[in-house]
Amino acid sequence: MALIALVGASETLPDGSLRALVTVAGETLFERQAARLADVGVTHIAVAVAAVPADLLATCDRVRRRGMKVTPVRAAADLIPLVEPDDRIILVADGLRAGGTHYAAIAKPGSPAILVTGDTVLTQGFERIDATRRWGGLASISQPMVAELAAMPGEWDMMLTLLRLAVQSGARRLYCEPALFEQGEIAIVTDRPTAALIEQSSLQQVEYGGMGLGRSAIMMPLIRLAGPLLVKSPNTARYLPHVTALLWIGVAALAASGLAAAGALVAILGGFGLTAMRFLSAFRAESAAQDRARDIIRTFAWVLLGVFPWLLALAGPGHRMPLFSEAALAPCLAATILLARALYEDSGERRRFHWLLPDADQAWIMLVPALIFGFAPLMFAILPLLALFQILLWLRLARRPDPR
Structure with missing residues (x-):
């Protein structure tokens, strides 16, 4: 059949x-x-x-x-x-x-x-x-x-x-x-x-991006401003996954070359790419394929966040192991973001206050000034604790009865 x-x-x-x-x-x-x-x-x-x-x-x-x-x-x-x-x-x-x-x-x-x-x-x-x-x-x-x-x-x-x-x-x-x-x-x-009214209505109704403070508070609002331009050309959806994947490969290459701050800046651009893919999936015919591509790129971005200090060590003198605060806590940070994602996806109808949860976009945004001004070890120590605090706060608020 x-x-x-x-x-x-x-x-x-x-x-x-x-x-x-x-x-x-x-x-x-x-x-x-x-x-x-x-x-x-x-x-x-x-x-x-x-x-x-x-x-x-x-x-x-x-x-x-x-x-x-x-x-x-x-x-x-x-x-x-x-x-x-x-x-x-x-x-x-x-x-x-x-x-x-x-x-x-x-x-x-x-x-x-x-x-x-x-x-x-x-x-x-x-x-x-x-x-x-x-x-x-x-x-x-x-x-x-x-x-x-x-x-x-x-x-x-x-x-x-x-x-x-x-x-x-x-x-x-x-x-x-x-x-x-x-x-x-x-x-x-x-x-x-x-058709124009439907397009305008759809643009206004796209949610602010699901889980994560960085995406919901920073990335998606900016992408929404560019939304009418993004959806006009069919080539945008066709080439965006390739451009986004190249950006994240560039992050890895820059980190392995010792250009830590440049790599983190490109990671923010890669985050915009992933958010734009999420935005376009509400409109484009390639949404199912885009969702699969976005999941693969997002997984690579999470792994890259966890191994970022090790990539920097490859470019350092003697390729020495990074400091403990970076080598151990960077994977902890990536794991904490994965935990937040798992809790969010299991929350079902209780997906409230999603913007409180930690995400990779928030981590990269906070790492940029730390890498530029030389206090990255301290930031890698702060970020996992901050992520855990955000998860605990979200659990407390999300379990409250919905006032509606």
Whole structure:
């Protein structure tokens, strides 16, 4: 049994361009849909089209280069050869912008299902299901429904007719709150001004960066200021992981060359790179791949913090072992930050006061003046104690009952 997607790409905007190719935060809606579908296990996308213009062909080629098979279809008869009797087909509405959790919900194994929401002013762009419900833009159907449509005489709107067949067959209904449409988490993009509003709303709602004082108080606020520029170009997300990885390799090279302060300064730039990757993961189609790359780079940064004094010793006269306050306490500092991360990830719904916890960004920011002015051994002794104090303070505050 395979998962196949049928994505609508035939509706046009008032200017004549395809709705599926509207750009939000530097990526087309179709590319974002393809990435979300890939995250839930879809390997083949059938694109429901009336025509295949050159810009749609170019977009399909970009999706293919990411490992996804893409096939244009104009009628149910074109879809029949692509699916096996036990395959499941995910319907994606033309112009839909939705989060990964919604795709994951509709892709779960089981009988056919339809994502539905309330009939409100904010959901008028979605197809009506009944008197009080509208389609949420996603559905899963079975191969017999496609065969039934192919056998029907006349010309039918493939997407909407398959949706109607799913409704008539009694498909399960997965409800999502209309408030998600107000927040821009789910939307049908009907024109470019709507796309601009969704982009602006998304930029305003990105959280300040998860765990850590350095990231939440310094890094993410600055990245948010540059947010509109970061999301405009698709090349930013494509090259940012490579640039960030090179920065952290540069930190190691500078430390091994004896340039401690320069290495710490570059580490701060590397921290900005990781924060920017975290910021872009809320928007970009490559979010799943970026998350994996960010985890690898972040792990390398943690290890680098722990072995930083040893790298400096490699460049020193006689390559002598660093002072105990640096050699022993630097790994302790890295371990304490890992402990903070583990506690934060296990906290579940109690992820309050996350900005109190220590992180590598905070450590590098505090190490820069210490390395420049020559009191690094003292700072390496202070930082683990400060990190433990932050963790204890966070544990005390996070365990208090939420006043709400």
